[in-house]
Amino acid sequence: MSDCNISGSIPKEIKNLNNLIDIRLQNNELIGSIPVTLGGLQKLQGLNLGNNKLEGSILDHLCHLNKLVDLQLDGNKIYGSIPACLGNLNTLRTLSLAFNGLTSIIPSTLWQLNDILHFNLSSNFLHGSLPLEIQNLKAVVDIDLSNNFLLGNIPIIIGNLKNLQNLSLGSNRLQGQIPKSFGDLISLVFLDLSNNNLFGVIPKSLEKLLYLKYVNLSFNRLSGEIPTGGSFRNFSAESFMDNLALCGSSQLQVSPCRKSTHRKSRTKKALLPIVLTLSIMFTLVALLLTFVLIKCLKKPTKPSTNTDMLSHETWRRISQHKLVRATEGFSENNLLGRGSYGSVYKGRLDDGMELAVKVFHLHLEGAFTSFEAECEVMSRIRHRNLVKIISSCSNDDFKSFILEYMPNGSLEKCLYFDNNVLDISHRLTIMIDVASALEYLHFGYSNPIIHCDLKPNNVLLDENMVAHLSDFGIAKLLGEEDSMTQTQTLATIRYMAPEHGREGKVSKKGDVYSYGIMLMEIFTRKKPTDEIFTEEMSLRSWVGESLCHTVMQVLDTNLLRRDDEHFSSKDECVSSILRLKG
Incomplete structure (x- = not known):
């Protein structure tokens, strides 16, 4: 009975249907809690209550369904902890608790589900770290733990998951380096590690992944050369934007890498004086350029921010003129709100993309300082409950931010x-x-x-x-x-x-x-x-x-x-x- 606009609560008398094998009530308007009596349906193999308005916590009664293969409770208002006893349901092949308000750590027992295929706990408030026991999910095809508060490093042992096709760990607080063992995920098709605190280089071992179709490593602190072999030939700038110091092809809108060649030659002793002379000359030139660059960056009319530097190429088509056109001349009809130092307007680009444009009123005392402060703060932070600045547009007499559009307003x-x-x-x-x-x-x-x-x-x-x-x-x-x-x-x-x-x-x-x-x-x-x-x-x-x-x-x-x-x-x-x- 999915997609039927059914409202009300699930009656406790459902226990009387004791021969039920499958319950599909997703995409309705169900309210209330999950009835305890569901635990009495011993023949139940599938339970899908996703995308309703169910509330309350997940009680241990679901752990009595020892033949359950498919459990989907995503898209509700369920809160509290994930019951540890769910790890005893060794028949489970699909577990989806995404888009709820769960606040616990991920119980260690869930890593014992050796035959689980689809594992989705995304968009909750789960915390803790990823344990080494994740390698126990030998059969898993999909893991989605994105949009939580997970900490720590990504375990190297994750490379043992040979059947894994989709891995999403984006929008957490993971740190450390991307393990080289990712190159052993031979079935991987989809990889999202965006919006974390990962640093170091992108492992070249990822070039070995023949089926890799999508990668998102944006909004981290990665550095070094972006791999060029294998599937990386097909990825765009959106996969790598807003990192610390990545370099590579100009098509990826990053700085070019500095190549150094080491040539062994029998005449290297004869070349040594020439090399030293050139090195001194290059050093002097570099010092001069550095001095000039510092002077330029100190100009008060062009504040230097990560947002500006990392997004300028991606958003170079967004000029003051195009923002005027997108907002119909900053029309009052598009005004979303006014603040102390600026106004926010709704805009629509030529390609249909909706955005919000915050324009600073530079004639007001403190407006320029406010722009600089917001640049400094917003270029540093990434969180799903913070408004994201997509880019900025700044010249001597016009300063604005391009923001995510929030359709439900304030x-x-x-x-x-x-x-x-x-x-x-x-x-x-x-x-x-x-x-x-x-x-x-x-x-x-x-x-x-x-x-x-x-x-x-x-x-x-x-x-x-x-x-x-x-x-x-x-x-x-x-x-x-x-x-x-x-x-x-x-x-x-x-x-x-x-x-x-x-x-x-x-x-x-x-x-x-x-x-x-x-x-x-x-x-x-x-x-x-x-x-x-x-x-x-x-x-x-x-x-x-x-x-x-x-x-x-x-x-x-x-x-x-x-x-x-x-x-x-x-x-x-x-x-x-x-x-x-x-």
Whole structure:
């Protein structure tokens, strides 16, 4: 019964269909939790509940289905841990738990599924590292662990997976080098390692992979020459963009490699004086060029950023003139929003690609500094809950960023101006996304980054309502040993921490304070600047007092009614969220 617009919950009486072998209810509108009674269907071999609105955790009752071959729960709102007992289902061939809110490590028992073919845990909040036991998945064809918080190195032993065709580890926090053993993955067709912290060279052993059709190594810290043999002859610049120091063919939009030839000759002693003379000459020329380059890079009208340098060739067709055309002359009809130092417009390129263009108002004091600050911060960071700057357009009298377009606009717009009411689950998921972005800024990079201006207008929502933190115009980079820094730039009143407003001190604690204010605003639908709040009564104290009585006094009336059949559980949920305000 897939794709039938079925709503409601799965009835617990499903246990009475005890001869069921296969259940296909994917792509519907099912709500509620997965019934415990499903565990009684001992003949069940296939269970697909993907792409519904199921909530709750995965309970151990599914582990009783000892004939289960296919388990797909992807695209729901399932949270909590992955049950370790799923590793006891040695009949499993497909396990897909992607696009949920799972927050645990990957249980070690799952690496014991020796006959698993399709293994998809992508787009959750899973953490931990990849263990050596991954080699136990001898039969696996697809592994997708992308869009999680996985750490550590990629195990060398992964090269033992001879049947592996698709490997996606993108958008994690993996580090270290790409193992040379990847060249032993003889069946590999698809490889995505993008958006990690990988460094070193791309192993030439990958040239041996005869079936390799797709590679994405972008947004890492890779260096050295891009391989040219085998399938690498067919890959484009998009496979390697935004790395540290890759070199190779001009078609890949990277710097050319410097080749050095070592020739053995019987006359090398005679050539030595000539070589020394030439070396001295080249050294002097190099010093002169370096001096000139440094002087050029110091020009204030052309800030040097990784975003500019790495994306200029890819986006060379994006000029100021084309941005004007894409936004219909920066028409008010395309205006998405205004900030302190600029405006954001929706644009559409000639090829149909939609984008957002942030144009800085350079006549305003501080606009140029804001542009430079945002360049410095955004060129360093990559995270799925941060808005991605695709490129920039900069000259003496025009500066702009080209950004991902977020079709659902800002969180403020969805909260106050849209007819579509965000329910408790939506609001909680959005705030978890913002917390994930904040955690990355504070702890996921070598130098902590303080956003300094957390508020609903700076949280943007994509087509799937995934939240992306934006606007780093007043963000600050801390030193590795620093816990705070000073600023003369004020953030938004009533959102910023007291010490930021009084003394100009910004720190991770200040961001957390602003997050707490926003958390209360999201669930009360009251701005901290609302006229009901005065010096004697703030949003924080108003919510605090309500928790001594009933949260219904302050809760957004769209969220909960007393006649709701789940009133008690929802009331307890929201109360526990608002207690985080301290």
